[in-house]
Amino acid sequence: MPALIEREQLSWPTVVKRNLVNLERVVQLVLLVALIVTWEVVGRNVGTFFLAPPSSLWSAFLEMLSTGALVAALLDSLSSLLAGFAIAAVFGISVGFMMGWYRPVGRTLNPFVSAAYVIPIAALVPVFIIWFGLGFEARTITVVLFCVFEILISTATGVQNVDTKLTEAARAFGANRWQLFTRVVSFASMPYIFAGLRMGISRAVKGMVIAELLFAVTGLGGLISSAANYYRTDQVFVGVITIALLGVALSGLVQVAERALLPWRPASSS
């Protein structure tokens, strides 16, 4: 047994320092600066029309912010994105659990899932327009189809790969099938489910933008396509960067949720 278990409360400045000032952060910053500098140099040489340099993006950003176009587009995008992701999460996790837990269900549905997974969703857009029109429903459905399979397949894989040592231990102490599922398998498959959700949220952002580009000129996708129509490459890049940052933020949120819900996962050692 360890000689001593010590507990220490870190001060907030120390917490901030530990999390923000480390080698990974420094390298990230260096890479980011290198990227921006290269972009700036190339942009100035080829001209704003071809590649708007980062320095010109700031004024474009402020312009889009002051007209309210950017915030409106972001909120518009977020509504169908979050609705679609929520539906995909609920459907994907429940069907994934069913397919993983009841092996015959899994074997039966597997070819259908594989078939649906490889269909390029963008190819179905004309059909969606006929079925759902051009509004919120059509965009939400596109988001769902873009991310549901990652979540579903990860969940099913997670349930199938639950450590047999754990299920055997639970059985040895008398757990019935329901307890095995609710008290052991559902927890043990959490890391897989979160991996699916992380992949899913990124795919949901892609689905959202594609829907906005193809269906209706709304949201961030709409902002980009109308800017492109006016040859405003600076505004196009502001839109693209906003989407990228949205992806980073949402994926980070999923990871925060994962850490909060899975506190038993190995903590970093000092």
Add this chain to the structure above:
Amino acid sequence: MIIKEQLIADAVTKISVQSGPEVRVSGLRKTYERTTGREVVRTHALVDVHLTIEREEFVSVIGPSGCGKTTVLKVIAGLLEPTGGTVEVAGQAVKGPGTDRGVVFQQPSLMPWKSVRDNVLLALEFAKIPRAERSRRADKYLALVELKGFEGHFPGELSGGMQQRVGLARALALEPRVLLMDEPFGALDAITRQQMQIELIRIWNQEKKAVLFVTHSIEEALLMSDRIVVMANGGVAHVVEVPLSRPRTSEALLNDPVARQLRTHLESLL
């Protein structure tokens, strides 16, 4: 009145004396069948195994890997269905896992998302022990394995030896008739292993139970057991009595002429 009580006491003694061995394994067979194309391959893991464990008796099963040691244990635990033969615990035929048998696995097999105490409580919940009683037993047996102060830790924060102590506490908390231990110290380093052997003997002296202890170490078997069952090729090859006085220590066994003779004898059998 006194006479009547005496009669009842006598009757009780008689019943317990007459009730026979705690565990009786007779004619146990286990065959695995696998079909590839037209070929059916049958692996006979157990062929006609007979075995008894008396009340308060510590029986070790040794043998080379693949000889069926763990299979016997899993059948007694009710985790594996035998192809033929019977297992009785206290005269009752074993139909599946039950709380009259406490299993300690080779790997600690603790739920990583549950604290030490919650792992014990969960097992007791599976075993359908009333809630108030669960809490009392968890405290009692965690204290017995000297894990007081670590109740709130997650398994991932404990050393292998400490995890195995939790596994032992979890099995003891069932207050089973028989303790089934499947190479419980096999995954531990030599020093921790020796500590755990001493601990187990101390606990066994306190809570005298029938124990089936699977190991591949002759030293360990000599140190702990009243009887050693030598298995080979899916059957019991020999049963060796260990007439050494207790308490035993590994140092004393090195110089004891009877122990040396037994060791040589066992080595020749393996």
